[in-house]
Amino acid sequence: MVTNEFWLERWQSGRIGFHRDEVNPWLVQYWPQVARGAKVLVPLCGKSADLLWLANQGYEVTGVELSPMAVVQFFGDNDLTYHTEQVGNVKIHKANDLPLRIVEGDYFDFDETGFDACYDRAALVAMPEEKREQYVLHTKQRLSPQAALLLITLSYDGEQMGPPFSVLDFEVTELWGEWIRKVASEDLLQVDERYQGLDRTFYEETVWRITTQ
Template sequence: MITNEFWLDRWKNGRIGFHQEGVNPKLIEFWPILPKGSHILVPLCGKSNDMIWLAEQGYRVTGVEISSLAVIQFLGDNDLAYDTHQEGELKIHTVHGLPLRIVEGDYFQFSETEFDACYDRAAMVAMPESRRADYVTHTLNRLTATACILLISLHYDGDKQCPPFSIEEQSIPLLWGVDIQKIASENLALTNPQYKEQGHSIFEESVWRLQP
């Protein structure tokens, strides 16, 4: 069972192979042009530097992350000064000098709304199938009716039973709505030896965008 404790343990033991050091090139290539000051939600953000890139484009960025270790490492690695205050079960870390906040706590307890866009690189694929619909519904409820979404999903062969999970392509529009479009895909098993070594002949990373 994938629980909050599972992820806290992964961070505690440094088992964070899902973390990418640089800015995701697919974010840079496919992020929609939005008005400066648009409020961007980054669920299950970890310590992703994608948030720095989004903030530097002039967007207001809110990441949500359950692991205090991830939050501390993100703020420390980027040498960011910040203030912290508590709101119920959540800690809000507001960065100085960048339009960026990290909300520390359970994403399902995060209730702010009216976000103009959502960036999901590694959140939905972290959700087991039993929680996936709840995650998408909770996320959509955080967004405005005209919000943009940039989503990265994975589909691979084999019976791997741990994150990142494989998601059937046809389920994406069923979960996010028929307006979401696949705009790029790449079979990483053809270009990255680690996936072949894991026994995959297909390890497809797809980029989806909803842009009303």
């Protein structure tokens, strides 16, 4: 069962194989045209370097993350000072010198709205099937009507184990709606030796986008 305790335990025991120290190349290549100063939401952000890349583009970045360890490591690893306030069920950690906040708490308790864009890498695919619809609905409710989205998903055959879960193309379209477009995909079995030796015929990363341009 993928519960909140599951994720907290993963962070406590350092089992964070999903984390990458470098900025995601798909983000740099496919981030949509969004005006500087826009409010960007990063659900289930972990301690991703992508938060920093987005803040350095001049956006007001808000990550949401369950694990206090992820928050402390993010600010510590990046030598950022920050201050914290408790707001309802969540703690808000604000960087002192960058337009960046991490909201520490359960994403489903996070109720701010009006975000202009959303970046989802390893968040939708971290949700078990029975929670995906609720996750996408909750995310849509946080976004303004014209908001842009960059979404990175995974799909694979063979034994279904997760997270990350395999989310097929039709499911992404069903969840996000007809305006979502596939902009790139790559079979990681072919290009990344970390995935070789898996008993699968494909393990595909797919990049999706909703833009209003």
